[in-house]
Every structure is written in C-alpha cells, then in structure tokens.
Amino acid sequence: MGKPYRFRYLISLFVFLVIFSSSLLTVIFYSFLRGFRLLPHAFLATVWMPIVLIVVINIISNAINFLLIPRTIRPIEMLISATDQVAKGDFSVRIDSRHLNGEMKELVESFNAMTEELGNTEIFRSDFIRDFSHEFKTPIVSMKGFAKQLKNPDLTEEERRQYCDIIIAESERLSHMSSNILLLSKYENQQIIGDKKLFSLDEQIRDSILLFEKAWEKKELELELELDSIQIEQNAEMLCHVWNNLISNAVKFTPEKGKITVRAAENESSVAVTVSDTGIGMTEAQQKRVFDKCYQADPSHAGEGNGLGLSIVKRIVTLCGGSVSVHSAPQKGSTFTVLLPKNPSAH
Numbered sequence: 001m002g003k004p005y006r007f008r009y010l011i012s013l014f015v016f017l018v019i020f021s022s023s024l025l026t027v028i029f030y031s032f033l034r035g036f037r038l039l040p041h042a043f044l045a046t047v048w049m050p051i052v053l054i055v056v057i058n059i060i061s062n063a064i065n066f067l068l069i070p071r072t073i074r075p076i077e078m079l080i081s082a083t084d085q086v087a088k089g090d091f092s093v094r095i096d097s098r099h100l101n102g103e104m105k106e107l108v109e110s111f112n113a114m115t116e117e118l119g120n121t122e123i124f125r126s127d128f129i130r131d132f133s134h135e136f137k138t139p140i141v142s143m144k145g146f147a148k149q150l151k152n153p154d155l156t157e158e159e160r161r162q163y164c165d166i167i168i169a170e171s172e173r174l175s176h177m178s179s180n181i182l183l184l185s186k187y188e189n190q191q192i193i194g195d196k197k198l199f200s201l202d203e204q205i206r207d208s209i210l211l212f213e214k215a216w217e218k219k220e221l222e223l224e225l226e227l228d229s230i231q232i233e234q235n236a237e238m239l240c241h242v243w244n245n246l247i248s249n250a251v252k253f254t255p256e257k258g259k260i261t262v263r264a265a266e267n268e269s270s271v272a273v274t275v276s277d278t279g280i281g282m283t284e285a286q287q288k289r290v291f292d293k294c295y296q297a298d299p300s301h302a303g304e305g306n307g308l309g310l311s312i313v314k315r316i317v318t319l320c321g322g323s324v325s326v327h328s329a330p331q332k333g334s335t336f337t338v339l340l341p342k343n344p345s346a347h
Contacts, residue, residue: 075104079111091119139170139177146170181308193319199236201271202227202264208243209262212251219256226263230271232340238316239340245309246275246336253279253334269342270322276335282328290326313338 078095085093093115097108146163149155155163205227216223250260258278265272282290291314313336317324321341328334 075100075108079108082111082115086115086118091115139174143167143170143174177308193235193238195235195237196233197236198231198233201230201232201239201273204236204240205243205262205264205273208240208247211244212248215248215251216260219251219254219258221251221254221257222259224259224261226261226265228265230264230266232271232342234320234340238320242313242316242338243273243275245313246338249309249336250275250277250279250334253277255279266342271340271342273338273340274335276333278333281330281332281334282326283330287326287328291324 075095082093082095094112095108097105097112100108146166149163150160206225209223209225247260247262254260254277260278261274261276263272263274263276291310314324317338317340322339324336324338326334326336
C-alpha cells in the first residue's frame with residue numbers, strides 16, 4: 001500500500017472508529033434509558049436518538065482531539081520553525097524524530113536528510129571557492145614575482161631565460177585552468193547531449209594516447225593496450241576530454257619506467273574502459289574525494305594541474321548515462337573504470 005493511500009486509510013479508519021464507538025455508546029445509553037423507562041414513548045425515543053448521537057460524537061471527538069492533536073501539531077510547529085531557519089541559511093538545524101511515528105516520522109527524517117545534504121553542499125561550495133581562489137592566485141603571484149626579477153639589469157642571460165620559461169609555464173597553467181573552469185561550468189549547466197554520432201571508440205583512445213607520446217616516452221613508460229574494436233554512439237568531443245584527462249593523469253603520476261595499461265571491452269549493454277597505472281596510488285580517503293573540484297590527492301604535483309580534470313570526467317560520463325569509479329592503494333597504482341551504455345537513447 002502506497003504512503004498516500006495508507007494515510008487516507010488511517011483517516012478513514014479514524015472516522016469509522018469515532019462513528020462506530022459513538023453509535024455503540026448511543027445504543028447503550030438509549031437501552032439504559034429504555035430500561036429505566038425514562039423514554040417511554042417510541043416517538044420521543046426517535047427524537048432523542050439523533051440528539052444523543054450528536055452529543056456522544058462531540059464528546060468522543062473532543063476527547064480524541066485533546067489526546068492526539070498536541071502530538072500532531074507540535075511536530076508541525078517544529079517543522080515550520082526549522083524551515084524558517086533553513087530559509088535564513090542555517091543548514092545545521094535538525095528535528096528530533098525519536099518520539100514520532102508513521103508519516104510524520106518519515107517527513108521529519110526526510111527534512112533532516114535534506115538539511116544535511118544542503119549543509120554538505122554549502123561546505124563543498126565554500127571549499128571550492130577557497131581552493132579555486134588559491135589555485136588561481138598562485139600562478140599570478142609567481143608570474144608577478146619573476147616579471148619583477150626580469151627588470152634586474154644584473155641578471156645573466158641564462159637566469160633571464162629561466163625566468164621567462166617559468167612565466168610562460170605559469171601563464172599556460174593559468175590558461176589551462178580557465179579553460180577547465182569554463183568547460184566544467186558548461187557541462188554542469190548542460191542536461192542533454194547533442195551531436196551524437198557513431199564513431200570508433202578504440203581509435204579515439206589511441207589518438208589520446210598518441211597525444212601524450214612525448215611525455216610517456218620521456219619517462220620511458222611501458223604501454224599495454226587491449227582495445228576491442230568498438231563502435232559507440234555518443235558525443236565524440238566530450239568523450240575525448242575523458243580519455244585525455246585519464247591518460248594524462250596516468251602519465252603524470254607514474255614514475256619513470258613504470259607501466260600504463262588501457263583496456264576497452266564491450267558486452268551486450270555497455271562498454272567498459274579502464275586506465276591503470278603503477279603510480280603512487282591513493283588512500284581510501286583520497287579516493288572518496290578524487291572527483292571533487294580543485295581536489296589534488298598529491299600536493300607534490302600541484303604545479304602540474306588544478307584538480308578539475310577528474311571533475312570534468314565525472315560530469316561528462318554522467319551526462320553520457322554512464323559511471324566512473326576508481327580502485328587504488330598507496331604505492332600500488334590506480335585503476336579508473338568508465339562504464340558507458342551502448343544504447344544512450346535509453347538513458
């Protein structure tokens with residue numbers, strides 16, 4: 001029985017019990033009067049019967065209201081007061097549901113769950129603003145400092161060239177961060193995917209791997225590819241960002257002469273792509289936050305990224321109707337798994 005119907009059933013049962021008990025008491029009262037010959041005439045009995053019934057119904061209803069209304073109204077008053085606090089921005093408010101039951105208990109528990117989620121969202125928003133402000137400010141301060149150094153006439157040519165390289169690298173980092181923020185903002189405000197077309201997923205992944213060829217050759221990384229021939233109907237441009245981010249992270253966090261493995265396989269309903277590395281890995285706490293905006297599990301690589309790549313990956317995969325997960329352990333590498341539906345129109 002659904003909750004609305006159960007609630008209506010309880011109300012109907014309540015009304016039935018009031019009427020039934022009132023009628024029963026009226027019959028008993030009427031029999032008592034007749035037994036003591038206080039209503040000798042049948043006509044008078046017919047007149048008195050409705051009056052007695054109405055009186056008894058009122059007495060029973062008022063008694064039930066006196067006993068039950070305070071238990072019903074009090075939680076509603078608390079709920080109204082708590083809602084006013086939430087409207088003013090206080091998401092820490094909670095209502096005690098231990099002494100409640102039924103639909104009211106479920107309503108209060110749902111309210112508490114909502115305020116907890118709103119509180120977590122507010123904390124996440126504040127953390128994101130703080131972290132992003134820090135990430136954005138760092139390269140600007142660095143560029144400003146080295147630009148001032150360039151005005152020093154006593155610099156050697158090598159120092160001048162080194163400072164220029166740092167300014168260029170920091171400006172590229174700033175540009176990359178701005179592009180990622182715009183990209184993430186675009187996808188977060190997007191609900192429907194357009195430009196879907198049938199394309200070769202394995203070829204797209206190979207192109208992404210070749211894009212970082214210089215980086216993995218420089219570190220002498222071993223690459224192992226196990227890519228089935230897969231045709232998928234999705235937005236190719238969006239998925240390209242997914243593979244670029246996952247592969248670039250694998251290259252970044254894998255030490256020299258390490259190994260990266262990329263697999264792609266399909267079944268009747270879905271496609272699975274995994275990107276594994278033999279890098280530094282992550283703790284359980286880091287894995288829980290790895291898809292958060294501006295979160296960087298390894299501070300030593302902070303200068304190489306901005307903590308937005310995996311947030312973009314998660315949002316794109318979600319828009320595509322799929323899921324992304326990570327399995328990792330410290331010093332044992334990480335494996336990111338992307339599951340995509342073969343029939344995106346069903347999602």
